[in-house]
Amino acid sequence: EPEVTQTPSHQVTQMGQEVILRCVPISNHLYFYWYRQILGQKVEFLVSFYNNEISEKSEIFDDQFSVERPDGSNFTLKIRSTKLEDSAMYFCASSVSREKSYFGAGTRLSVL
Amino acid sequence: DQQVKQNSPSLSVQEGRISILNCDYTNSMFDYFLWYKKYPAEGPTFLISISSIKDKNEDGRFTVFLNKSAKHLSLHIVPSQPGDSAVYFCAAKNNAGNMLTFGGGTRLMVKP
Numbered sequence: 001e002p003e004v005t006q007t008p009s010h011q012v013t014q015m016g017q018e019v020i021l022r023c024v025p026i027s028n029h030l031y032f033y034w035y036r037q038i039l040g041q042k043v044e045f046l047v048s049f050y051n052n053e054i055s056e057k058s059e060i061f062d063d064q065f066s067v068e069r070p071d072g073s074n075f076t077l078k079i080r081s082t083k084l085e086d087s088a089m090y091f092c093a094s095s096v097s098r099e100k101s102y103f104g105a106g107t108r109l110s111v112l
Numbered sequence: 113d114q115q116v117k118q119n120s121p122s123l124s125v126q127e128g129r130i131s132i133l134n135c136d137y138t139n140s141m142f143d144y145f146l147w148y149k150k151y152p153a154e155g156p157t158f159l160i161s162i163s164s165i166k167d168k169n170e171d172g173r174f175t176v177f178l179n180k181s182a183k184h185l186s187l188h189i190v191p192s193q194p195g196d197s198a199v200y201f202c203a204a205k206n207n208a209g210n211m212l213t214f215g216g217g218t219r220l221m222v223k224p
Binding site for chain 1: 144148153156157
């Protein structure tokens, strides 16, 4: 069964450093998303991307965050200058339509 | 943000019996609801969904019921199996976009 793949599985970085989290969505999907889950909290929406542009974003997705689909297969989330509170599990998801989204296994980001 | 709420953090059920997981929402703009299952170190896995125009959707052992007037939905698993032990998330979408709003999750333990 096709799946969303995310790399790396665990990323450790120093506060203030830039990180790029990578995702390969399911190949025929058109909508792409990033979510995050801080330890002990709910899964929170960050951003959705459709037709090569951001279609929705939450208040969390501020100027420190950006997304890109640099080629036909990858979808990336960049955090320009990481803060301690960015430590979380980041999930990439994709969907064919407005309906069910398929999630990757996540990247655990640890900011020291 | 308490737009989607799962009031039971955990539920323990005997193998073979029915598991009922509950979810309440406050946003009347939500028009599509989903249940996801999550194992440790994995991303959420789609289980079943329901549109607001329906009150029931069934897929094998899983049935989701929607009560729009009460803003309540439930997931029934019957018969429950030990492999169903996981965290179950309720999620909702509104008719304006694609973002999912998640509940806090219910940890289901099915005892052999």
